[in-house]
Amino acid sequence: MNLNVLKIIDLKKDEFFIPQYVELRNHYADLLLTNSVSVDETREWLAREDVEVRCLIEDNVLMGAAILYLNKKGEVAFFVKEPQKGIGVKLLKIIEEVAKGKKLNSLWAWVMSSNLAAQKTFIKNGYLLEGETEKRFKDKVFPGFVSRKKL
Numbered sequence: 269m270n271l272n273v274l275k276i277i278d279l280k281k282d283e284f285f286i287p288q289y290v291e292l293r294n295h296y297a298d299l300l301l302t303n304s305v306s307v308d309e310t311r312e313w314l315a316r317e318d319v320e321v322r323c324l325i326e327d328n329v330l331m332g333a334a335i336l337y338l339n340k341k342g343e344v345a346f347f348v349k350e351p352q353k354g355i356g357v358k359l360l361k362i363i364e365e366v367a368k369g370k371k372l373n374s375l376w377a378w379v380m381s382s383n384l385a386a387q388k389t390f391i392k393n394g395y396l397l398e399g400e401t402e403k404r405f406k407d408k409v410f411p412g413f414v415s416r417k418k419l
Contacts, residue, residue: 273326274324274331274355274358275324275326277322277323277325278320278321279314279322279323280314280320280321283314285325286310286314289321289330289333290310292330292332292333293305293310295347296347299383300345317338318338319335319336319337319338319339320336320338320363320366320370321334322334322359322362324358329349330349331348331350332348332359333346333347333359334359334360334362335363336363336366336375338370338372341376342367342372343376344367344375344377346359351385352385356386357392357393360393361393363375364393367419372419373419374416374419375395375417376395376398376415376416376417377395378412378413378414379412379413380411381412387413394417395416396417397414398413398415399413400412400414
């Protein structure tokens with residue numbers, strides 16, 4: 269994979285990739301502590317003003333996505349089709365530019381303690397560990413870390 273030939277898309281403007289986005293996102297539902305979603309639910313969600321989604325595409329295949337939650341004070345999340353290929357780092361750089369365009373001063377992320385790959389990606393992109401915290405999902409408690417990056 270050549271990271272230089274990946275195309276960046278705004279999922280709100282390029283709906284062709286929504287089914288691939290949903291499939292990949294649902295693959296990571298447990299790590300994201302979310303329920304699976306449908307294509308229709310995703311279309312509805314994308315119509316909201318408080319979320320931005322950018323994806324990297326290679327040969328019409330969605331390789332990863334980054335989400336910026338404007339309603340959650342700049343929370344970000346990302347997921348990739350092929351881990352440890354540099355896609356996550358590139359996605360974070362892209363979503364940081366989107367955040368700057370929205371006049372945000374910082375971004376933050378919560379990452380499950382067991383998700384070492386995501387933790388490393390955030391650290392590699394300059395996010396600093398703020399502390400440990402827990403999230404509750406489906407009556408279970410999950411330990412994790414909050415990291416933040418000033419823009």
